[in-house]
Amino acid sequence: MRAIGIILAGGNSHRMKELCRKRAVCAMPVAGSYRSIDFALSNMTNSHIQKVAVFTQYNAGSLNEHLNSSKWWDFGRKQGGLYVFTPAVTAESNFWYRGTADAIAQNLSFLKNSHEPYVVIASGDCVYKLDYNKVLEYHIAKKADVTVVCKDMGPNENVERFGTIKMNEESRIEEFEEKPVVASSNTISCGIYVIRRRQLIEMIEKCEEEDRYDFVKDILIRYKTMKKVYGYKLKEYWRNIASVEDYFNTNMDFLKSETRDYFFRQYPDIYSKVDDLPPAKYNVGSHIRNSLISSGCIINGTVEDSVIFKKAFIGNNCYIKNSIILNDVYIGDNTHIENCIVESRDTIRTNSYHKGSDGIKIVVERNNRFVI
Numbered sequence: 001m002r003a004i005g006i007i008l009a010g011g012n013s014h015r016m017k018e019l020c021r022k023r024a025v026c027a028m029p030v031a032g033s034y035r036s037i038d039f040a041l042s043n044m045t046n047s048h049i050q051k052v053a054v055f056t057q058y059n060a061g062s063l064n065e066h067l068n069s070s071k072w073w074d075f076g077r078k079q080g081g082l083y084v085f086t087p088a089v090t091a092e093s094n095f096w097y098r099g100t101a102d103a104i105a106q107n108l109s110f111l112k113n114s115h116e117p118y119v120v121i122a123s124g125d126c127v128y129k130l131d132y133n134k135v136l137e138y139h140i141a142k143k144a145d146v147t148v149v150c151k152d153m154g155p156n157e158n159v160e161r162f163g164t165i166k167m168n169e170e171s172r173i174e175e176f177e178e179k180p181v182v183a184s185s186n187t188i189s190c191g192i193y194v195i196r197r198r199q200l201i202e203m204i205e206k207c208e209e210e211d212r213y214d215f216v217k218d219i220l221i222r223y224k225t226m227k228k229v230y231g232y233k234l235k236e237y238w239r240n241i242a243s244v245e246d247y248f249n250t251n252m253d254f255l256k257s258e259t260r261d262y263f264f265r266q267y268p269d270i271y272s273k274v275d276d277l278p279p280a281k282y283n284v285g286s287h288i289r290n291s292l293i294s295s296g297c298i299i300n301g302t303v304e305d306s307v308i309f310k311k312a313f314i315g316n317n318c319y320i321k322n323s324i325i326l327n328d329v330y331i332g333d334n335t336h337i338e339n340c341i342v343e344s345r346d347t348i349r350t351n352s353y354h355k356g357s358d359g360i361k362i363v364v365e366r367n368n369r370f371v372i
Helices: 014-020 036-046 061-066 100-106 108-112 132-141 197-209 215-223 244-253 257-265
Strands: 003-009 051-056 081-085 118-123 126-128 146-152 163-167 173-178 187-196 229-233 238-240 287-289 302-304 319-321 336-338 340-342 353-355 361-363
Touching: 003 036, 003 100, 003 132, 014 244, 014 361, 036 051, 036 118, 036 126, 051 061, 100 108, 100 197, 100 215, 108 197, 118 132, 118 197, 126 187, 132 146, 132 187, 132 229, 146 163, 146 215, 163 229, 173 215, 173 229, 187 197, 187 215, 187 238, 197 215, 238 244, 244 340, 336 340, 340 353, 353 361
Parallel strands: 003 051, 003 118, 051 081, 146 229, 287 302, 302 319, 319 336, 336 353, 340 361
Antiparallel strands: 118 187, 126 238, 146 187, 163 173, 163 187
8 A cells, every 4th residue: 555544533622521521532422323533544444544553642541442453444454454552651752742743753663664655644533534545646646745635614614723724726735824813714624634754754853853743833834835735625524523513513414314325325434343232222102303323222202303322221201302412321201401412321310401502511410320
């Protein structure tokens, strides 16, 4: 293969509020039975990239558990495979990853010991499908130093939390602003980059010498005039889940049949770790409308326009509307939940009422499930 893959999965997002207390953003459950990092890993394996490194750091327990076997994404192979790197105390460094460039710098031996000419760097908190080979071919055709995958966002989208870019008619990037106060362009960077391996090693070593730690600010923005940095437009579905609203809206998108068809019924597939769970059980008196119910659930009440993750129990006479119920939640009888995200392994007591009136409400309840 012509490229190796790097997935940046170490970040902590304060915009995810309480949802980040237990897990990294890349381990957030999406669409019933997947996790956010599955999309980047599946794109890597579908693009025939056989050697992939995942850089984890913040709250990595749940993510490491998810990645404990690489066979689900077909990385269980003699040559290449899936590598998970967490920050380690070494003779040279005893720091955490201080930024995206620093994460690569601390694991530079992975790049130096590889022989593939190109590197595909992707972020683990985005939901999309992309053949990285097409980006690589575009990169070679343009004779680019760095290629950034970008997307035109709608006029009503809030683009200030992304990196915004402006390109000339040849698709060369002329302006690149990281999280601007007022965006001058509606084209955003998707956090996917293609770069020559030797060029990346050279740039990272220079950053390390100058105590610079951020890949976007200290490599892309600093070198955009000296190096040929091109943009590759992504036309298909792409969402980032690094805030509560984005996470909620991305999951709600999977209630639309065209989104489900695009991800799960069209080649190439999205893969995930498989749990041996029974199919969902709908008891007498349950009513389900326009919802996604995962394996292992038991439903007794009414569920409308919601996404219910694995092993959830919904009691009698409950009403769940426009909500996300994460894994292994027990909801007692006569409970009303609307416009909420219920944290995993919560126990919601009988006769509870939760409604997000001003935006999405995150419900975190630490009640004992079994009273002895």
